[in-house]
Amino acid sequence: MADITETSEWTALADHHAALAGRHLRELFAEDPGRAERMTATAGDLLLDYSKHRATGDTLRLLVALAERAGLRERIDAMFSGERINVSEDRAVLHTALRLPRDAELRVGGRDAVADVHAVLDRMAGFSDRVRSGEWTGFTGKPIRTVVNIGIGGSDLGPAMAYEALRDHARAGITCRFVSNIDPADITGTLADLDPEQTLFIVASKTFGTLETLTNARAARAWLVGRLGDEKAVARHFVAVSTNAERVAAFGIDTDNMFGFWDWVGGRYSMDSAIGLSLMIAIGDGAFREMLAGFHTVDEHFRTAPFEANLPVLMALLGVWYTDFFGAQTRAVLPYSQRLSRFPAYLQQLTMESNGKSVRADGAPVVAQTGEIFWGEPGTNGQHAFYQLLHQGTRLVPADFIGFAEPFEDVQADGGGMHDLLVANLLAQTSALAFGKTAEEIAAEGTPAELVPHKVMPGNRPTSTILVPKLTPSTLGQLVALYEHVVFVEGTIWGIDSFDQWGVELGKVMAQDLAPALTSAEPPTGLPDPSTAALVRTYRRLRGRAV
Numbered sequence: 001m002a003d004i005t006e007t008s009e010w011t012a013l014a015d016h017h018a019a020l021a022g023r024h025l026r027e028l029f030a031e032d033p034g035r036a037e038r039m040t041a042t043a044g045d046l047l048l049d050y051s052k053h054r055a056t057g058d059t060l061r062l063l064v065a066l067a068e069r070a071g072l073r074e075r076i077d078a079m080f081s082g083e084r085i086n087v088s089e090d091r092a093v094l095h096t097a098l099r100l101p102r103d104a105e106l107r108v109g110g111r112d113a114v115a116d117v118h119a120v121l122d123r124m125a126g127f128s129d130r131v132r133s134g135e136w137t138g139f140t141g142k143p144i145r146t147v148v149n150i151g152i153g154g155s156d157l158g159p160a161m162a163y164e165a166l167r168d169h170a171r172a173g174i175t176c177r178f179v180s181n182i183d184p185a186d187i188t189g190t191l192a193d194l195d196p197e198q199t200l201f202i203v204a205s206k207t208f209g210t211l212e213t214l215t216n217a218r219a220a221r222a223w224l225v226g227r228l229g230d231e232k233a234v235a236r237h238f239v240a241v242s243t244n245a246e247r248v249a250a251f252g253i254d255t256d257n258m259f260g261f262w263d264w265v266g267g268r269y270s271m272d273s274a275i276g277l278s279l280m281i282a283i284g285d286g287a288f289r290e291m292l293a294g295f296h297t298v299d300e301h302f303r304t305a306p307f308e309a310n311l312p313v314l315m316a317l318l319g320v321w322y323t324d325f326f327g328a329q330t331r332a333v334l335p336y337s338q339r340l341s342r343f344p345a346y347l348q349q350l351t352m353e354s355n356g357k358s359v360r361a362d363g364a365p366v367v368a369q370t371g372e373i374f375w376g377e378p379g380t381n382g383q384h385a386f387y388q389l390l391h392q393g394t395r396l397v398p399a400d401f402i403g404f405a406e407p408f409e410d411v412q413a414d415g416g417g418m419h420d421l422l423v424a425n426l427l428a429q430t431s432a433l434a435f436g437k438t439a440e441e442i443a444a445e446g447t448p449a450e451l452v453p454h455k456v457m458p459g460n461r462p463t464s465t466i467l468v469p470k471l472t473p474s475t476l477g478q479l480v481a482l483y484e485h486v487v488f489v490e491g492t493i494w495g496i497d498s499f500d501q502w503g504v505e506l507g508k509v510m511a512q513d514l515a516p517a518l519t520s521a522e523p524p525t526g527l528p529d530p531s532t533a534a535l536v537r538t539y540r541r542l543r544g545r546a547v
């Protein structure tokens with residue numbers, strides 16, 4: 001694989017950066033007011049305004065040339081057609097197949113992937129309808145009122161985020177809860193006020209080998225059997241979502257109550273597979289399929305739109321621009337929607353488990369910085385917490401602001417709608433970040449001279465604004481697909497395999513090895529390093545165990 005940093009396209013960007021880095025967004029807008037209109041693009045219902053970026057038309061042209069040099073077009077085609085682009089795991093990467101319409105065609109490994117996807121969706125829909133209607137009852141004949149999804153990582157964050165986002169669409173009177181952490185507080189807190197007779201557990205695990213999930217599932221089963229007094233209750237209260245039928249059966253869940261998916265769906269790309277079963281039960285099959293259609297809309301946009309008008313491509317290239325040329329470390333994601341409160345957490349796994357790599361797909365070290373650190377909180381809460389640093393700190397923190405024109409439900413306060421105030425805050429922040437306020441402007445307001453430097457707002461802080469008509473199943477699907485493809489484009493430029501996650505393995509194995517050292521009757525030997533050994537001794541002492 002050629003070093004992308006050795007290409008003439010990279011050098012051209014480095015030269016361009018040297019010329020542009022000292023320029024302020026105020027100047028860029030003064031020279032070219034038309035950029036406000038021009039530097040926008042749409043995909044489905046999503047409007048991206050990227051005019052408040054430290055970039056010009058030339059920047060975009062150079063970035064697009066870099067994408068072409070990195071072979072982005074061929075890589076997109078390879079992904080959508082099912083080539084095994086996850087090379088370190090020798091797998092195809094086909095989350096896009098999860099949302100293909102029924103009449104689409106795609107064969108994977110000799111099988112009709114579209115038919116397989118829709119067969120599972122139809123089974124999920126049938127099950128979800130029965131649970132929602134009360135036809136599916138618990139062991140004692142009562143309808144289900146609460147669904148508890150037990151999973152972690154991609155088997156938790158996606159459905160948990162989407163349930164929160166779409167809970168206003170959940171009208172069947174069934175609520176969902178999500179248990180992920182192996183901290184006993186998670187499962188005990190979740191179950192504390194639940195009625196076992198009306199609770200359904202979905203054990204969600206792609207591998208069905210994840211310690212946290214299986215441990216929580218065993219605890220839930222013990223709770224259920226203990227309360228209902230009969231092992232046979234498990235069959236009416238436990239279903240599984242997995243790619244591994246053998247392990248599901250070994251756990252004691254009837255595989256008739258298992259919903260499958262495929263090794264070509266990465267865990268963090270799986271919320272629109274059977275992993276979304278809890279969400280489907282909450283919002284219904286129709287709304288779930290609307291969400292899939294939303295995903296598909298952006299997939300088609302990504303697959304076909306020219307790079308210069310392609311939302312995921314533009315957002316990813318700007319990510320590369322700040323990461324590799326400005327030295328930015330992080331990207332804030334700031335949804336102006338309380339319903340998207342889990343969206344930053346969801347994106348953390350999607351982006352950082354995918355692109356947090358220091359070797360390329362060919363095993364050679366990467367040649368540039370990779371893996372933006374994603375973080376954030378819903379506005380306006382973030383404004384009263386960390387925006388100080390965004391506005392006046394020493395670091396450059398590019399940010400994505402996400403806003404919705406229509407609220408699900410508005411509240412009138414002080415003569416106006418609360419939602420308008422929310423959106424006014426979003427717009428105020430992006431404007432203040434971009435244009436700031438100069439010392440002269442502050443002094444002209446009569447500010448005492450000694451206070452002026454404290455009040456200067458430097459501006460020149462780049463943001464994207466993603467404006468969406470309304471948060472619906474469809475637009476949520478569009479937003480998630482947008483970021484999935486952002487990850488893919490960045491991974492392509494950096495030459496990395498965005499679909500493996502070897503870096504999480506060592507810690508898992510070590511935790512399994514260390515557990516006996518904490519609990520053994522005799523003081524443990526053979527601990528991995530002196531610091532850990534000392535901490536194990538301290539822990540044992542605190543727990544009253546022999547040291």
Ligand SMILES: O=P(O)(O)OC[C@H]1O[C@](O)(CO)[C@@H](O)[C@@H]1O
Binds near residue numbers: 153204207209504
């Ligand atoms: O769905 P599973 O197999 O339980 O895995 C859960 C999560 O664990 C990881 O493998 C990381 O440890 C994620 O990639 C995945 O989403």
